[in-house]
Structure formats: C-alpha cells, structure tokens
Amino acid sequence: MSSVSGSSTNHSARTVTLGGASTMASSIASLDSSAPTSPSPSLIGEKGLFVSHKDRRGPNGYRFATQCATVEDPNHKDQYGSSSVPIYMTATFKGLPGAEFDYTRSGNPTRSMLQHHLCQLQNCRHSFAVSSGMACLDVITRLIKSGDRIIAGDDIYGGTQRLLGYLASHQGIHTDHVDTTDASKVEEALQKRARDYELGLCGKVSMLLLETPTNPLLKICDLERCARAAKRYAPDAIVVVDNTMMSPYLMRPLELGVDVVYDSGTKYLSGHHDLMAGVIACDRDDLGQRIAFTINSIGNALTPMDSFLLLRGIKTLAVRMDRQQASAMHVAHYLHSLGFQVNYPGLASHPSKDIHDRQAAGPGAVLSFETGDKMLSEKIVGATRLWGISVSFGCVNSLISMPCLMSHASIDPKIRAARRLPEDLIRLCVGIEDTRDLIEDLEAALLEAGAIRRKASLSSTPSVESSESLQSSRAGSPSPSPLPEYERVPLVAFAVDEPIADLVGGLDRAKIETRGGEGEGSKANISPPTSVIVSAPGKVILFGEHAVVHGVKAVAASVALRCFAHVSDREDGKLSLGLPDLGVEHVWKLDDLPWDVVPEKLRIGAEAELGAHEELDQGLIAAIEKCVGDVVNETDRSHAGSVAFLYLYMCIAGKEAARGQAFVLRSSLPIGAGLGSSAALSACLASSMAYTYGRLEVPSSAESGIPASDAILINSWAFLSEKVMHGNPSGVDNAVAVYGGAVAFTRAHPSNNLVGNELEKLGGFGSVRFLLTDTGVGRDTKSLVASVTAQKEKEPERVLAVLERIQKISDEAESLLSNHGVPRKDLLSRLGELVTINHQELVGLGVSHASLEAIRAKTQNERFKLSTKLTGAGGGGCAVTLLPDDFSEAKMKELELELSRDGFKCYETRVGGAGVGVLIPINEKEKDKKESEIPDRVVFEEAETKTLASWAEKAGEWIYA
Numbered sequence: 001m002s003s004v005s006g007s008s009t010n011h012s013a014r015t016v017t018l019g020g021a022s023t024m025a026s027s028i029a030s031l032d033s034s035a036p037t038s039p040s041p042s043l044i045g046e047k048g049l050f051v052s053h054k055d056r057r058g059p060n061g062y063r064f065a066t067q068c069a070t071v072e073d074p075n076h077k078d079q080y081g082s083s084s085v086p087i088y089m090t091a092t093f094k095g096l097p098g099a100e101f102d103y104t105r106s107g108n109p110t111r112s113m114l115q116h117h118l119c120q121l122q123n124c125r126h127s128f129a130v131s132s133g134m135a136c137l138d139v140i141t142r143l144i145k146s147g148d149r150i151i152a153g154d155d156i157y158g159g160t161q162r163l164l165g166y167l168a169s170h171q172g173i174h175t176d177h178v179d180t181t182d183a184s185k186v187e188e189a190l191q192k193r194a195r196d197y198e199l200g201l202c203g204k205v206s207m208l209l210l211e212t213p214t215n216p217l218l219k220i221c222d223l224e225r226c227a228r229a230a231k232r233y234a235p236d237a238i239v240v241v242d243n244t245m246m247s248p249y250l251m252r253p254l255e256l257g258v259d260v261v262y263d264s265g266t267k268y269l270s271g272h273h274d275l276m277a278g279v280i281a282c283d284r285d286d287l288g289q290r291i292a293f294t295i296n297s298i299g300n301a302l303t304p305m306d307s308f309l310l311l312r313g314i315k316t317l318a319v320r321m322d323r324q325q326a327s328a329m330h331v332a333h334y335l336h337s338l339g340f341q342v343n344y345p346g347l348a349s350h351p352s353k354d355i356h357d358r359q360a361a362g363p364g365a366v367l368s369f370e371t372g373d374k375m376l377s378e379k380i381v382g383a384t385r386l387w388g389i390s391v392s393f394g395c396v397n398s399l400i401s402m403p404c405l406m407s408h409a410s411i412d413p414k415i416r417a418a419r420r421l422p423e424d425l426i427r428l429c430v431g432i433e434d435t436r437d438l439i440e441d442l443e444a445a446l447l448e449a450g451a452i453r454r455k456a457s458l459s460s461t462p463s464v465e466s467s468e469s470l471q472s473s474r475a476g477s478p479s480p481s482p483l484p485e486y487e488r489v490p491l492v493a494f495a496v497d498e499p500i501a502d503l504v505g506g507l508d509r510a511k512i513e514t515r516g517g518e519g520e521g522s523k524a525n526i527s528p529p530t531s532v533i534v535s536a537p538g539k540v541i542l543f544g545e546h547a548v549v550h551g552v553k554a555v556a557a558s559v560a561l562r563c564f565a566h567v568s569d570r571e572d573g574k575l576s577l578g579l580p581d582l583g584v585e586h587v588w589k590l591d592d593l594p595w596d597v598v599p600e601k602l603r604i605g606a607e608a609e610l611g612a613h614e615e616l617d618q619g620l621i622a623a624i625e626k627c628v629g630d631v632v633n634e635t636d637r638s639h640a641g642s643v644a645f646l647y648l649y650m651c652i653a654g655k656e657a658a659r660g661q662a663f664v665l666r667s668s669l670p671i672g673a674g675l676g677s678s679a680a681l682s683a684c685l686a687s688s689m690a691y692t693y694g695r696l697e698v699p700s701s702a703e704s705g706i707p708a709s710d711a712i713l714i715n716s717w718a719f720l721s722e723k724v725m726h727g728n729p730s731g732v733d734n735a736v737a738v739y740g741g742a743v744a745f746t747r748a749h750p751s752n753n754l755v756g757n758e759l760e761k762l763g764g765f766g767s768v769r770f771l772l773t774d775t776g777v778g779r780d781t782k783s784l785v786a787s788v789t790a791q792k793e794k795e796p797e798r799v800l801a802v803l804e805r806i807q808k809i810s811d812e813a814e815s816l817l818s819n820h821g822v823p824r825k826d827l828l829s830r831l832g833e834l835v836t837i838n839h840q841e842l843v844g845l846g847v848s849h850a851s852l853e854a855i856r857a858k859t860q861n862e863r864f865k866l867s868t869k870l871t872g873a874g875g876g877g878c879a880v881t882l883l884p885d886d887f888s889e890a891k892m893k894e895l896e897l898e899l900s901r902d903g904f905k906c907y908e909t910r911v912g913g914a915g916v917g918v919l920i921p922i923n924e925k926e927k928d929k930k931e932s933e934i935p936d937r938v939v940f941e942e943a944e945t946k947t948l949a950s951w952a953e954k955a956g957e958w959i960y961a
C-alpha cells in the first residue's frame with residue numbers, strides 16, 4: 001500500500017475477513033422490512049453491486065450505519081488492541097528507507113486508517129483526506145492543465161466559484177456554467193465545446209464538475225445521465241461531483257459513473273463543526289495515483305489530530321443524518337404549509353424529486369426558502385435563537401444563514417441575479433435538536449419578524465380579509481378555522497422599508513409630472529382612461545389618535561377591508577355620485593356647479609399644489625354646500641362625503657376638462673366606525689379622478705407599482721377631501737389608506753417643528769393579532785376632534801401633559817415594534833400595557849363612550865385578561881383589543897359570544913396590507929384595450945358587499961402603491 005494514498009484496499013482480503021459477519025447479517029435480513037429486495041436498475045453501477053442506498057451492504061457485508069461505527073483494518077491491527085484509533089501525533093517516523101511511514105505529509109497511520117475507512121464506506125479503491133473541502137477541489141483541478149475547459153453547474157458553492165475564477169484568471173482554465181438541472185443542457189454544452197475544440201476555438205473540456213442537490217437552491221442534477229454524456233462527448237474529461245450535501249450515506253456518485261467524488265468533511269462526515277477536512281474518493285487507479293502524488297507534493301493532507309476527529313465523527317454519520325433529515329422534512333413541510341417557496345427535494349412539490357429519489361437515499365438536511373423580501377429575511381434570521389447564524393452545514397447544531405450575505409457573498413451580485421439566486425433566500429441546515437424546539441424557535445422568529453401571523457379565526461371571528469365584511473358578518477358564523485395556526489403575512493406589508501416623503505414639504509412639487517403641466521416630463525400625449533376601478537384600505541390606530549392632530553406620533557396600520565370606486569363616462573354629460581352603501585345617489589349638471597368660485601390657486605395647472613394648502617377655500621365649500629342638493633336618504637353622513645367629492649372634483653377635473661362621469665363608491669368597511677372609511681373613500685376619489693383626468697398615468701405593470709411620487713399626490717388630494725369632511729384631520733388615516741402597511745406617523749405641527757409629515761414603516765406589526773369590536777354607536781369625527789381642540793384651548797396645561805404622555809406611549813410602541821431583539825412575549829405584554837394606558841388618556845380627553853367601557857370591562861376581566869382601547873375618534877365606533885399569541889380559539893369563541901350577547905360585533909383583524917390600488921383588467925396585456933375591459937358599472941354596483949373584495953381580485957391585476 002502506498003504510504004501517500006494510504007488508501008488502496010484489498011477487497012477480497014476484507015471480504016474473507018468479514019465473511020462470517022456477512023453470513024450472520026444476511027440471516028437477519030428478513031427482519032429488516034426496509035431492505036430492498038432488488039435494486040433499481042439505475043442504481044446499479046459499473047460494478048453491479050452494493051450501490052448507493054444506505055440499506056445495501058458494503059463490501060464487508062455490513063449495512064452503512066454498521067460500517068460507519070466499525071473502524072477496522074485487518075491489515076493494520078493496533079499493537080495494543082486499542083478500541084479507538086490512536087493519534088500518531090508525529091511529523092516523522094524513524095527507520096530505514098522503504099518503511100511504510102516516514103513523514104506525515106506523505107503518510108500517517110491515523111490518516112491511513114481514516115482513508116481506509118472512507119474506502120469502505122464509499123466502496124472504492126482510493127480515498128484521501130485533505131485539509132478542507134476546497135483543498136479537495138484544488139487537488140482535483142490540478143488533474144487538468146492550463147488552457148483546458150471545465151463545464152460546471154450554475155448554482156454552485158461560492159468557494160467553488162471563487163476557485164474557478166482563479167483558474168480562469170491565472171491558468172486560462174475557463175468554465176462554462178450551465179443549468180445542470182436540465183441534463184440536455186449539459187449534453188448540448190459538451191457537444192458544443194467538443195465541436196469548438198475540434199475547430200481550435202477553445203481548449204478541451206477536461207472536467208465536468210457537478211453538485212446535486214445544489215447549494216443553496218437544492219436543484220437536482222441527473223448524475224448518471226450527465227456522466228454518460230461526458231463519456232460520450234468528452235471521453236477524456238473527468239466527471240467530478242461535490243457530494244457534501246448528501247454524504248456517502250445518502251449518495252455514492254462513483255456508483256453512478258462518476259470518476260471522482262469529494263466531500264467537505266467539515267460538514268456531515270465530522271458533524272460537529274470542530275474540524276476542517278476534505279475527502280476525495282475515486283475508483284480509477286490512474287487518477288488515484290495522480291491525486292496521491294499531488295497531495296504529497298503540495299502537502300495539504302489532513303493532520304493526525306483532525307484525522308482522528310474525523311474518524312470519530314464518521315462513526316455517528318448515519319445516526320445523525322437520519323435524525324437531521326427527519327427533522328428537515330418536518331421543517332420543510334412546516335414552511336411549505338405556511339405558503340413559503342421552499343426548496344427541498346423531500347417535498348413532493350420539488351420539480352426534480354423523481355431524479356433525486358433515483359440516485360440518492362434521502363433528501364438530506366439542508367433546505368432553503370424564500371420570503372420575497374431581503375430585509376424581512378434578515379429580520380427572521382436575526383430573530384432566531386436556537387438556530388445559529390453561521391455559514392457551513394452538516395453540524396449537529398441547526399444553522400440558519402442568508403447565502404447571498406454569507407456563503408455565496410463571494411459571487412458577484414450581478415452573477416447571483418443572473419443565476420436567479422434570490423437575495424432573500426434563507427438556508428436552513430437542520431441539526432439533531434428536538435424537532436419541536438426547532439420549529440417553535442423558527443415560528444417565534446417568523447412571528448417576531450412579522451413574516452407570519454396567527455390565522456384569523458374563521459369560526460367565531462370572521463377575518464376582515466375574508467369576503468365577510470364587518471357589516472355582513474354580523475349575520476352569521478362561518479366554518480371552523482383550519483390548521484395550521486399561522487399563515488404568511490402578505491408581502492405588500494413590507495413593500496416599503498424607507499421612510500416615505502410625505503405630502504407637505506417632503507416633495508419638490510415643481511418636478512411632479514402632471515398632464516396639464518408645462519414642466520419637463522409632462523405627460524401631455526397620454527390619453528386618460530375613461531373608466532377605472534380603484535380601491536384603498538381602512539385603518540386601525542393602535543396608539544396616538546386625537547393627539548396626532550396636535551403633532552404627536554400615532555402608530556397605525558391598514559386593515560384588510562377596503563373602499564372601492566368605479567368611474568366611467570356618462571353619455572348624458574352629467575356628473576353623478578352613487579353611494580349605494582348609504583342608499584344615496586346625486587346627479588348634477590356640470591354647468592350647475594359653482595365653477596366661478598374655484599379660486600385661481602386651485603385651478604387646473606396648479607393641481608400639484610392642491611394638498612399643500614393647509615386652508616380649505618371656505619367660499620368654495622359654501623358654494624358647494626348650496627348646490628349639493630337634497631336627495632333621497634341624504635343624511636349628514638352622506639352629505640359630508642358628497643361635499644368632499646365635489647370639492648375634489650372641481651379642483652382636479654377643472655372647468656375646461658370636466659366631463660360627464662359616473663362615480664360609484666362601495667365599501668366593505670363599516671362607515672363611521674373609526675376604521676377610516678372616509679380616508680379610504682378619499683383615497684379612492686383622489687386616485688380615480690387623477691387617473692381619469694390624466695393628472696396621473698395608470699401604471700402598466702404590477703412590478704413597478706404605483707410610483708412613489710404618484711402616491712404622494714394621491715395622498716395630498718385625499719387629505720384635501722379628509723379636511724372637507726373632518727375639518728382638522730391629522731392626515732394619518734389618508735396616509736395609511738394610500739401607502740398601506742403599518743406606520744408611525746407624525747403630522748408636521750408647530751409643536752414638533754417638523755417641516756413635513758413624517759411616516760416610518762413598521763415591519764413588526766403584521767403578525768400582531770387584533771380583535772375589533774364594533775359598538776354600533778355612531779359618532780362624528782369632526783366634532784370629537786373639535787372637542788379635543790377646544791379642551792386644549794381651555795385647559796392647555798392639562799391637555800398638553802396628556803399629549804406629552806401619549807407621545808411617550810407612541811415612541812415606546814414604535815421602538816418596540818421596530819426592535820427585533822425584544823422577545824415576543826415581552827413585546828406583546830408591553831404593547832398591552834401601553835394600550836391600557838393610552839385608553840386612559842383618551843378617557844381623560846372625554847372621547848370614550850359607555851359602550852367602549854363595557855367592551856373594555858368584558859375583555860380585561862379575569863377570564864380573558866386582554867387589553868383594549870378605543871380606536872379612531874372614539875365616542876362609539878370600534879374598540880381594538882390586543883390578542884396574545886396563546887389566546888386560544890376556545891376563549892375567543894367564548895369572548896365573541898359574550899360580546900355579541902351584549903349587542904357588539906367582533907372581528908379578528910389582519911393588518912398591514914396594501915395601500916391604494918388600481919385595477920388593470922385581465923385582458924389588458926393581451927388586447928391593449930384598458931378602457932373597454934373595465935367591468936361594467938352595473939356589474940360593480942351589483943356585486944355583493946361581502947364578495948366585493950374577491951370580485952375585485954378576480955377582475956384583473958391590481959397595482960398598488
């Protein structure tokens with residue numbers, strides 16, 4: 001046996017030595033129901049026996065797990081019979097030339113034992129242990145020469161990519177990267193390069209380098225087919241496989257026609273992340289000799305100590321892998337059930353599962369999943385506790401990482417993008433911990449990052465996102481909540497991470513493109529659509545209502561209920577406003593509108609300035625009030641909306657461009673319940689008018705979304721409408737209606753010296769559960785807001801102190817919701833306390849109501865122990881209750897029953913969804929006929945309120961701000 005390779009084995013000698021064991025083992029084979037009776041043909045390698053499955057017997061007659069634990073070499077018995085392989089911690093050996101060992105770089109008994117053991121496990125003639133996985137590739141690539149070519153996969157380990165780059169720049173060895181998941185692409189590349197080589201256009205393909213499953217996308221390559229193709233089109237090429245992800249326990253590529261296999265021994269083989277090692281295996285003597293020569297020449301063979309540790313680690317390889325793989329399967333199913341894109345060949349959804357199952361004995365313990373948002377992924381990774389944030393895999397401890405920031409950071413971001421390696425990808429390397437702990441920890445991190453949320457109960461508490469509207473669900477109780485308990489938070493909640501420049505002062509208005517404008521970039525040639533459908537969400541204020549009017553921070557989020565507007569041209573040239581929810585319809589002749597009262601500053605051409613004007617034009621409002629007219633069912637409620645509509649219409653359309661149009665507004669939000677129906681309505685009016693008068697252009701693709709500058713304008717105009725309805729609103733409601741998500745909002749106010757409103761997105765809100773309870777008591781935002789202002793004027797000291805305390809509450813809430821280091825339980829418990837304190841402050845401002853206090857009393861009693869506050873203007877409307885993660889379905893049912901007995905309606909809400917949106921009809925892309933494809937007004941009007949949202953969803957593609 002060569003002292004360098006230390007690996008050549010004598011199969012027949014071992015077979016004889018272990019013959020007894022083999023016979024005994026076969027006699028108990030019948031006990032093992034999983035033992036395959038006839039190997040699948042594809043698994044039979046050239047040698048025709050002992051193929052890759054872990055259940056098959058090795059050359060010594062033992063199954064793989066037994067082989068792992070049984071370290072023995074009949075040719076190298078320890079002189080003292082030591083049970084464990086001794087560490088020959090020596091650089092040199094004394095003796096005459098020709099002795100088996102002389103110098104540890106060339107050979108060492110501990111390493112020889114390891115290499116012998118590896119030959120047993122991999123059923124091959126030559127095994128080598130070197131200093132790392134990359135050292136393996138270094139040794140292997142020295143088998144080819146300068147000017148040769150390599151064909152490799154396009155989803156390869158970052159370190160491999162780096163070495164291939166070095167070979168290209170320093171040795172002229174270039175690599176073609178192909179998608180190895182498609183064997184025909186490998187065949188094509190081999191053929192093409194063979195032709196090119198014949199024509200003298202490139203070097204000879206001398207290596208095919210494969211990984212399967214790939215790291216980190218878990219893509220699968222058909223090894224047998226690729227190896228066959230290499231033998232056919234590039235017969236001299238060495239087929240090399242990095243088998244680190246599988247280990248020889250799950251896959252033995254040599255048996256599939258591959259020439260050389262290497263593993264990073266740092267991973268599964270050693271299993272404890274306490275050493276670095278690489279292992280090469282091959283069955284060809286010519287290659288074995290050259291590899292042995294290279295290792296001896298460059299001196300990167302594994303040290304005696306590490307050889308010992310690796311041997312020790314290998315003994316438990318099968319046990320560890322079984323456990324890790326089983327847990328990985330659970331984790332993969334768990335993430336898949338939450339709706340994440342999971343890459344794992346153990347899932348039925350994996351596109352190449354059949355190929356993988358043919359060549360490997362299991363899916364392994366590495367998986368990856370996508371969240372759709374890089375920041376969100378970072379939050380998830382940062383929020384885990386049990387999962388170690390680390391590169392590498394194969395350890396008994398579970399690891400989590402973001403390949404693009406860690407293991408694959410050395411790949412140029414452009415190349416990563418070209419190879420479709422998602423920046424948000426999270427890789428999980430599952431260890432041997434209790435699976436339940438692993439899933440619990442992951443779940444807590446997903447929750448904490450706001451990637452998932454507890455499913456709204458479908459049994460007693462209809463989801464506000466479901467087709468059940470608040471109004472309609474008062475009637476009944478849908479079916480029980482299905483498993484799992486959690487669900488993915490829609491991504492749109494994370495669409496914007498930077499602060500948004502807001503309406504006043506945050507924008508260079510001169511640069512805004514408007515159709516009527518003269519400035520650079522005017523969209524004068526675009527003809528506006530005659531018909532659009534838009535929508536915007538309602539909101540829930542968690543902290544800071546009322547105080548926000550006076551420059552204090554508020555924390556709020558969009559709810560999933562929305563207002564919708566349908567706009568179409570009217571043939572009779574009249575203008576109509578339909579508010580079917582209130583049973584009201586106005587029709588005006590355009591000439592009857594008080595155009596002459598519209599002040600110059602609000603006229604066409606100055607429209608970008610509209611929202612910037614703090615003061616409404618009271619003359620115009622008075623004139624509109626007069627001409628609104630009285631119609632059937634008109635109340636103060638609908639009247640306020642109608643006035644706001646006309647005010648906005650006259651400013652945005654302008655006298656010259658105004659044309660006969662029908663506006664129909666529908667809402668799945670309860671109106672006047674503190675959930676921001678007026679702001680949602682305002683955002684719908686502003687956007688639909690802007691689009692149909694060409695002030696803004698309807699975006700053409702959902703990918704780009706409604707541009708930020710357009711959203712700022714829509715918000716600006718929506719604020720105008722809010723002012724008409726509420727007198728002195730803060731702007732938080734319309735900001736949430738337009739931008740969506742969860743926000744910390746501060747209005748620019750003399751008290752805070754802000755130049756423009758401040759809007760910060762909050763990510764941690766999405767997973768928090770809320771119960772909204774509608775008192776059914778109507779109230780008027782305008783007068784409640786005015787009452788607080790009056791108190792402030794009358795008792796400034798008291799009210800200013802209240803405002804200061806509310807500012808502290810909002811500040812703390814914002815910091816809790818954006819600090820992902822806060823343990824979930826602590827977060828929810830402190831938020832609950834803040835809810836209670838904030839409510840007390842609102843009571844002090846006189847904006848609560850007996851009905852709200854009744855809800856508070858019920859929810860906070862001994863049985864439920866929940867924190868509740870009023871939300872919005874108060875004086876009735878809705879109460880919001882914070883739900884801890886462990887608040888059970890049974891308790892929820894009980895609470896809902898009691899509240900409904902008291903005449904209240906409660907709904908579990910989801911927050912953080914999209915802001916204002918515009919519909920692109922389904923056929924628009926194909927037919928390029930935007931206008932004609934908008935569903936007819938009658939269809940819109942007649943869609944049932946409770947199915948409005950799903951109707952709109954199906955009507956086409958929605959583009960959101």
Ligand SMILES: Nc1ncnc2c1ncn2[C@@H]1O[C@H](COP(=O)(O)OP(=O)(O)O)[C@@H](O)[C@H]1O
Nearest residue numbers: 579637641667671672673674675676677678781
């Ligand atoms: N779908 C709708 N149809 C008619 N009017 C609406 C609609 N949505 C909102 N409004 C207007 O908004 C007002 C409600 O505003 P407000 O009292 O602040 O309650 P909310 O919290 O629902 O915004 C109504 O009085 C009405 O003028």
Ligand SMILES: C[C@@](O)(CCOP(=O)(O)O)CC(=O)O
Nearest residue numbers: 545546674676729730872873
């Ligand atoms: C009371 C206030 O803070 C929120 C009003 O909300 P709503 O109208 O009740 O949805 C007023 C405002 O911020 O404009």
